[in-house]
Amino acid sequence: MTQLSLENEQAHISAQSIVPRPIHYLGSKLRVINEITRSLDSVESTGGPICDLFAGSGVVSAALAKSRPVIASDIQEYSRVLCSAVLAPAPVTDHYVSVLNKTILKSEFREELLFAFEPLIRNEERVVNEAASGNSNELCCLLEHGSLIAFARSDDRPHSCSQFDSMDATLDKLESIGLTSGRDAILSRYYGGVYFSYRQAVELDNILFQVNQLEEPIKDTFLAATLSTTSDVVNTVGKQFAQPIRPRDRSGSPKSNLYQLVSRDRNRKVLDVFREWSFRYIALTAPKFDNTIVRGDYREILSGDTIGSARAIYADPPYTRDHYSRYYHILETICAVKIPDVTRVATKGISRVSRGIYPTDRHQSPFSIKTQAPGAFESLFEGVRGLSVPLIVSYSPYAQGTRARPRLMTISEITKMAGDFFRAVEIRSAGTIAHNKFNSAQHNTERRFDAEVLIVCLP
Numbered sequence: 164m165t166q167l168s169l170e171n172e173q174a175h176i177s178a179q180s181i182v183p184r185p186i187h188y189l190g191s192k193l194r195v196i197n198e199i200t201r202s203l204d205s206v207e208s209t210g211g212p213i214c215d216l217f218a219g220s221g222v223v224s225a226a227l228a229k230s231r232p233v234i235a236s237d238i239q240e241y242s243r244v245l246c247s248a249v250l251a252p253a254p255v256t257d258h259y260v261s262v263l264n265k266t267i268l269k270s271e272f273r274e275e276l277l278f279a280f281e282p283l284i285r286n287e288e289r290v291v292n293e294a295a296s297g298n299s300n301e302l303c304c305l306l307e308h309g310s311l312i313a314f315a316r317s318d319d320r321p322h323s324c325s326q327f328d329s330m331d332a333t334l335d336k337l338e339s340i341g342l343t344s345g346r347d348a349i350l351s352r353y354y355g356g357v358y359f360s361y362r363q364a365v366e367l368d369n370i371l372f373q374v375n376q377l378e379e380p381i382k383d384t385f386l387a388a389t390l391s392t393t394s395d396v397v398n399t400v401g402k403q404f405a406q407p408i409r410p411r412d413r414s415g416s417p418k419s420n421l422y423q424l425v426s427r428d429r430n431r432k433v434l435d436v437f438r439e440w441s442f443r444y445i446a447l448t449a450p451k452f453d454n455t456i457v458r459g460d461y462r463e464i465l466s467g468d469t470i471g472s473a474r475a476i477y478a479d480p481p482y483t484r485d486h487y488s489r490y491y492h493i494l495e496t497i498c499a500v501k502i503p504d505v506t507r508v509a510t511k512g513i514s515r516v517s518r519g520i521y522p523t524d525r526h527q528s529p530f531s532i533k534t535q536a537p538g539a540f541e542s543l544f545e546g547v548r549g550l551s552v553p554l555i556v557s558y559s560p561y562a563q564g565t566r567a568r569p570r571l572m573t574i575s576e577i578t579k580m581a582g583d584f585f586r587a588v589e590i591r592s593a594g595t596i597a598h599n600k601f602n603s604a605q606h607n608t609e610r611r612f613d614a615e616v617l618i619v620c621l622p
């Protein structure tokens with residue numbers, strides 16, 4: 164990139180001075196943000212602090228922080244990182260970003276990883292080229308069996324995959340440089356081939372390695388840029404991390420559009436995407452107020468000290484059986500300091516690492532478990548009642564006859580229960596929200612329009 168185009172890029176990003184959508188996120192409230200902020204302003208008109216108890220991607224907290232202090236909390240560490248980068252941005256110069264990006268590009272660790280993964284990178288280039296010319300058999304194999312950790316831990320090896328030789332060669336090379344275990348090559352070893360190209364996974368690991376050496380609060384800024392990059396380049400339908408691309412149709416033949424399904428995402432240049440995100444994060448202006456960002460279960464937060472100053476609570480809990488921790492597990496792995504153990508599934512008596520390479524200890528939200536959801540709401544209402552402040556709950560009603568995922572509670576069940584804890588309960592429409600949903604029958608995205616309601620509870 165020339166100096167002039169780099170400056171243009173920076174100027175353009177500075178002009179935006181916001182991160183409108185830090186990650187691709189199912190259930191983001193971006194499209195109904197005005198309705199949410201208006202409703203919160205109507206129940207808390209003094210400009211006092213508001214706690215966003217299930218902050219997720221942080222977009223509601225970011226919108227609220229323009230006019231009042233915010234306490235953002237969520238059970239997931241990646242949410243804390245995103246909120247920290249946006250609500251309490253570290254002062255970082257353009258020069259710092261340029262130096263960091265140079266360090267990332269020139270690092271020895273990157274050379275080592277490229278050396279180890281060279282057999283798999285080369286094999287991937289070959290099979291993608293073959294797919295471009297109409298033969299996708301080997302690409303199917305790569306997508307279905309590409310995870311090195313799954314390969315190393317499986318007893319059976321499908322005989323028709325030529326890339327297994329490259330996997331053996333890569334494992335040997337990793338062994339020679341002491342990287343077969345530990346956190347340092349985790350994205351390449353676990354998710355390379357399946358969610359990202361091997362080259363992309365290596366670049367992400369290298370970025371993470373360098374970012375993990377930074378001090379707080381700067382570290383959160385660049386971890387957030389790493390999360391945004393990962394979310395941008397991941398090669399799945401809908402950009403979540405729950406279901407890798409299924410390369411075959413029902414008859415077991417390679418999908419006719421397989422090359423198109425993989426080539427766009429896998430050709431994204433990770434270092435370029437990371438640099439763009441880095442500039443976007445550092446262009447954020449200093450917040451007007453002191454915001455607080457914490458990670459925690461909502462029940463602990465409600466009974467702890469952090470929330471003491473909150474004048475109102477906004478709660479946007481999950482409303483389907485789908486656990487957020489499954490959809491975003493790779494983002495959590497990036498931020499968590501531990502190495503995930505991965506789930507296994509047994510088919511026809513053979514146990515294999517799960518296709519999505521999910522961690523065994525993913526957070527299970529009570530809001531996403533049918534038998535626990537009523538108790539989860541009761542704890543929410545009880546906790547907020549103890550604070551004597553207004554509460555606004557976002558929830559999406561289930562429209563019978565649609566293909567939307569069933570909700571775990573109905574709006575009338577929630578409002579009836581809220582009535583036992585609050586003086587007044589009112590339902591407001593927040594309009595409709597378009598979600599890209601995964602269509603399990605066709606493994607394709609489809610747009611669904613879910614109604615959103617705000618349940619306003621006054622003490």
Ligand SMILES: C[S@@+](CC[C@H](N)C(=O)[O-])C[C@H]1O[C@@H](n2cnc3c(N)ncnc32)[C@H](O)[C@@H]1O
Pocket residue numbers: 188190191192193216217218219220221222223236237238239242459460461462479480481482487488527528529530
């Ligand atoms: C619907 S999403 C929030 C979306 C967010 N408002 C946005 O627009 O990005 C629900 C969030 O609840 C969080 N969550 C689930 N169970 C939780 C719990 N027990 N305590 C705290 N957060 C929880 C999930 O991690 C997820 O980020």
